Amino acid sequence: MAQTSVAYPASLSIDYPDRKLNRLTTFFRLFTVIPIAIILGLINGGLVVLPLVLMLLFRQKYPKWWFDWNLALTKFSTRVGAYFALLRDEYPSTDEEQAVHIEIAYPDAKQLNRWLPLVKWFLAIPHYIVLWLLSIAAFVCIVIAWFAILFTGRYPRGLFDFVVGFLRWVLRVEAYAFLLTTDRYPPFRLSA
Numbered sequence: 001m002a003q004t005s006v007a008y009p010a011s012l013s014i015d016y017p018d019r020k021l022n023r024l025t026t027f028f029r030l031f032t033v034i035p036i037a038i039i040l041g042l043i044n045g046g047l048v049v050l051p052l053v054l055m056l057l058f059r060q061k062y063p064k065w066w067f068d069w070n071l072a073l074t075k076f077s078t079r080v081g082a083y084f085a086l087l088r089d090e091y092p093s094t095d096e097e098q099a100v101h102i103e104i105a106y107p108d109a110k111q112l113n114r115w116l117p118l119v120k121w122f123l124a125i126p127h128y129i130v131l132w133l134l135s136i137a138a139f140v141c142i143v144i145a146w147f148a149i150l151f152t153g154r155y156p157r158g159l160f161d162f163v164v165g166f167l168r169w170v171l172r173v174e175a176y177a178f179l180l181t182t183d184r185y186p187p188f189r190l191s192a
Contacts, residue, residue, distance in 0.1 A: 009107075009182040010175035011192065012078065012168040014087050015099035016160055020153035022089045027150060033084045036092050040080050047073055049178050053117040056180060062109040070179050075102050078167065085142050085163050086149060102171065107181045117180050124177040127186060131170060134190075138166040165190025 025032055048066045055061050072095075079092040079100045088099050141159040148156050172186035 007192075008172055008175075008187065009105045009184060010172050010179075011101075011103045012164070012171045013101045013192070014082055014164050014167070015101075016157065017088065017099075017155060021086070021149050021155060023150055023153060025089060026086060026146060029084065029086060029146070032091070033080070036080055036083070039094070040077055043073065044077065047178065049180070052180055056109060056112060056117050057114055060109050060112075060114050062107050062112070062180070064106065067106050067179075067181070071102075071104055074104070074171070074174065074179065075100070078102060078171065081167060085138070085167075086145050086155060087160060087163060104175055104179065104181055112180070113183050116183055120177045120180065123185070124173050127169075127173045127177075127188070130188065131166075131173065134166050134169070138163050162190065168192065 046069070048070055052062065052066060052070075055063065055066075075097070076092070076094060079088075079098060082088050082100050083090070083092045090098050092098070141162050145155050145159045145163075148154065148159070169186070169190055175181050176184070176186050
């Protein structure tokens, strides 16, 4: 009997740039990302985690506006990450989706285990280890892609898919351990 896989409650896709990428902004990407990275750095501490743990633990509630804030911040930081990783040429918008698509389902707090938020960060340790190793591979892929874009104007599709898969995995772990939107343990895979 074949198993059917149910989609994880957090998903990420990034449109492949099926055109020549801008070689000039690619060459200077470390510098062009600085202004938007400063903005992201100023608000990145704004992820609502500890108050959310307490709210889930004592009230079994996940305030919608906290979810909306965390989702918007996650989308923004992913757009900046995609730009830095050369996956997209468009300068990251602070509020528009652009070519980075994230879907995270708003959780029913009554269905979430009220005690699990106390240990989810700990249970995700195996993911942190694997993601740390994969981050090294993703960095190497980005450097190779930088040269490929400079010479050919294109991001090699295999490298693109690997880096997007890495970001997808990071999003799933973040949704589980920090956004606290699901009790479903993240899968150990790059694919959707």
